[in-house]
Amino acid sequence: MTANAKALSGADHHDHDHYVEDYFLAMTRAVERLTPSIIRVVLKVDGGHRLVPSGHPDEWLRLALKPNADTPVTLPVLMENGKWGRPDGSKHCPNRPYTIRRWDPAACEMVIDIVAHQGGVAAGWAMAAKVGDVVGLCNPEGRFWLPKGSRWLMMLTDITGLPAVGRVLEELPAGFRAIVHVEIPSDADRQMIETAGDVSITWHACHGPRPERLGYTELPRIAAGIRELPEGPGYIYIAGEARAAAACRSHFRDRLGFDKDRIDAIGYWIEGQARV
Incomplete structure (x- = not known):
């Protein structure tokens, strides 16, 4: 292996x-x-x-x-x-x-x-x-690690996390359950991802500047719409704007009572700052 x-x-x-x-x-x-x-x-x-x-x-x-x-x-x-x-x-x-x-x-x-x-x-x-x-x-480094005994995976990212989503899904074991939410600028940014996993992807075309709201991302709102998680032990991987990722993490941990040790929330960028 x-x-x-x-x-x-x-x-x-x-x-x-x-x-x-x-x-x-x-x-x-x-x-x-x-x-x-x-x-x-x-x-x-x-x-x-x-x-x-x-x-x-x-x-x-x-x-x-x-x-x-x-x-x-x-x-x-x-x-x-x-x-x-x-x-x-x-x-x-x-x-x-x-x-x-x-x-x-x-x-x-x-x-x-x-x-x-x-x-x-x-x-x-x-x-x-x-x-x-x-x-x-x-040489590269990474974070994603399914804890032992995990029966499902949830990924919640904006478009900056889409390359990671694509690779993770391509490498999933056959039949492994994954629930994925990706925030993209427009429906034209959807991608076809081949996977052997049992995967459902929801695309949210709301990333980027919008006249009706502040900021670039609605990841916390997307997370707040997730009110229940699959049965059994799982793993939640969040990637996107740093404050948004932290807000998503607290939703799953504090509102849904999910084990914080089974959540990785990674700030890929910070609103208003260059990504360095």
Whole structure:
């Protein structure tokens, strides 16, 4: 059983979480506008045979980009003292965290889905990305872990969590029950996700600025509409705007009395702040 299969099968958590620091250059092989709000980038990772997967299906890494049009991406190097640094005096590259939508270790190819939005460092790159562009990346880390004995999964995310939803559902054991709510900007952002699981997905087309309300997300309202959970032990995974994710967590914990140790709520971004 692979680490990812263990993460999804409710096996005991094991000590594969020791993070191995490493850095890679990757060349853009393909760029596709998957839906109006999602740009899919396929990267060929140089030295990708060294890449150490986290074992979590929601794993993310940091995508490093050129500091400006004339400066190439540079990486830290492993120095004689065993630490990573930049003895050549090169500057850190701007970088942002992104979920690995798919990783093919044999081909060293990685798929990353990036939400297209104005003003974002990586989103701006993705919207203008072309084949041959070089980026930097590091070994991934992740959080998703089905507690042992879980009989069902609930995922509640905005569009920034959709790549994690897609990968988790693709890797679900056959027949495993999952109830999924995803907040997207429009119905055109729905995705077809292949899964062997027993999955129901509800799409909520209300993400982003709206004249009738403040803010970008209605995730807490969506969570509040969930008034009962399936029978037996489960796992709830929440990803989206940080305050919204926390509000969703408290709904399940305080209103529905769900075990807080079986909830992961991850702030992928913060309203009014750049995602760094």
